[in-house]
Amino acid sequence: MSEVLYSARELEKVVADLAAEIAADFAGQPLLLLGLLKGCHPFLADLSRHLSRYQVELSVDYLQAKSYIGKASSGRVTISPLNPDDSFCRRRHVIVVDDIFDSGLTMKEVMAWLKERGAASVKSCVLLRKTGCSRVVMEPDYQGSVIPDAFVVGYGLDYNEQYRELPYIKILGKNEP
Ligand code: IMP
Numbered sequence: 165m166s167e168v169l170y171s172a173r174e175l176e177k178v179v180a181d182l183a184a185e186i187a188a189d190f191a192g193q194p195l196l197l198l199g200l201l202k203g204c205h206p207f208l209a210d211l212s213r214h215l216s217r218y219q220v221e222l223s224v225d226y227l228q229a230k231s232y233i234g235k236a237s238s239g240r241v242t243i244s245p246l247n248p249d250d251s252f253c254r255r256r257h258v259i260v261v262d263d264i265f266d267s268g269l270t271m272k273e274v275m276a277w278l279k280e281r282g283a284a285s286v287k288s289c290v291l292l293r294k295t296g297c298s299r300v301v302m303e304p305d306y307q308g309s310v311i312p313d314a315f316v317v318g319y320g321l322d323y324n325e326q327y328r329e330l331p332y333i334k335i336l337g338k339n340e341p
């Protein structure tokens with residue numbers, strides 16, 4: 165049996181609160197939300213819709229970042245920009261948006277990648293943060309909720325490309341899929 169961790173309604177509140185926090189820090193400023201595909205997609209869409217209620221000058225772009233194979237981190241992060249001109253982040257204030265912060269390696273590598281390419285500032289925003297799994301010294305700048313060390317799916321998060329479409333987040337049961 166799998167356990168629902170966050171209902172769609174609970175996620176809505178978490179994302180609205182994150183948008184308010186970001187808007188307070190970036191009021192009146194240009195901001196690039198940079199989503200990490202594929203897991204960011206519902207989160208980034210909802211976050212940007214909530215941000216539209218505030219005075220933030222928003223743009224959205226994406227990078228593909230991959231570190232997980234099945235239920236485990238491979239420990240190596242592959243970054244593939246969608247934009248062949250990787251100066252797209254130069255002199256921009258960027259918030260990297262990801263579904264979950266687990267070991268933290270993905271976020272650390274992507275933030276370093278952006279700084280090397282001349283971003284004016286780089287912050288991180290994750291919907292979920294797992295406890296006790298971090299392999300880096302950094303903390304996410306914005307984090308929605310802290311969860312126990314379990315493998316979760318839904319709202320963008322997948323297991324071998326399944327479950328991303330769920331409007332809620334659940335812990336994947338031992339006997340699933
Ligand atoms: P990190 O590099 O270990 O922090 O892992 C971050 C990436 O691993 C996320 O962008 C997710 O794609 C994936 N990931 C980590 N934990 C989970 C999980 O519980 N379910 C699904 N994907 C996960």
Ligand code: MG
Pocket residue numbers: 200201202203204229262263
């Ligand atoms: Mg991911």
